[in-house]
Amino acid sequence: MLYHEVIKLNKTINVKQSLFSGQSFLWEIGNGNYEYYSSIIDNVPIIIRQISENTLEVVSGSKSIESLLINDFIISYFSNDIETNLIFQESFKRRYPDLYRIIMGYFSLRILRQNPYETMISFMCAQGIGMHLIRKQISMLKNNYGEKTSITFSGKEVILYSFPTPERLAAADPLVLSTCTNNNKTRATNIVRAAQGVADGRINLQTLCDPTIPLADLRNTLCLNPGIGFKIADCIALFGLGRFDAFPIDTHVRQYLGSWFNSKTALSSLTPANYLMLDAEARTFLNPELAGYGGHILFHCWRKEVKKLQSF
DNA sequence: TCCCAGGCCATGT
């Protein structure tokens, strides 16, 4: 029995191919051949298909979700409450008119409000390796430790694996789990330890969802866990804790800060001190409240337009 | 072949 709902959004959306457990999007709309996004969100198998530029068709395998809840949840999940025209301010538009024209093509990109725990584990896999390997790790973790579920959609069966529970990863042998982490045993150990922390309550991600926590405190708290540095901490804040003011700085961000914004700090290596310096610099031309949201748009624009990378 | 990829950390100066 499928639960079905059509949701109207109040703005244009461009749903793109999912990364990790459903981070971001690439759905090319057109010719009636709509692709769909399938995932398990909050333990519920779900399929989302974009049927117009501002309408989503949501199909769930569970009747336990009320229509109203799905509606609210999906709108929040796609951060549809964020006003696109606030991401880049007028001052930015005046100062960087040429760049602004280029990034406009990416304004429909949505950052997902994802599960904090899943985001934490996922980004712990994203260290110094290519995007395809990151995806592979997440996929293997789900296939090996998640629960298999299927949902029927348009007459065909879609197989899904849930993201493994904290308890399941907490009980895993790091050496065995390392087959899922690119054979990196240190990473496997860190992931198991983090899962144990969530399972036994030592890591309370719920309390970290408090939007009044200063960004620096939030970052430092997350960094107490082995395997989480400034960058990963900021990613968890941005994608998992709804902190759109968090501004993760990776190799690509450092590159565009140097190239597009003429940052001298970006020319030297990304030491912790430089990281904080770049973070402060970025907030002088980005809206501090939405620095990470703007940064993510710049990030994808840089990768696609300048680096000519295919993977989203 | 070499360098880099959505980094982090231990070690040496």
Added chain:
DNA sequence: ACATGGCATGGG
């Protein structure tokens, strides 16, 4: 405080 190398694999 900063520099360096290890971790690990795949793609350009």
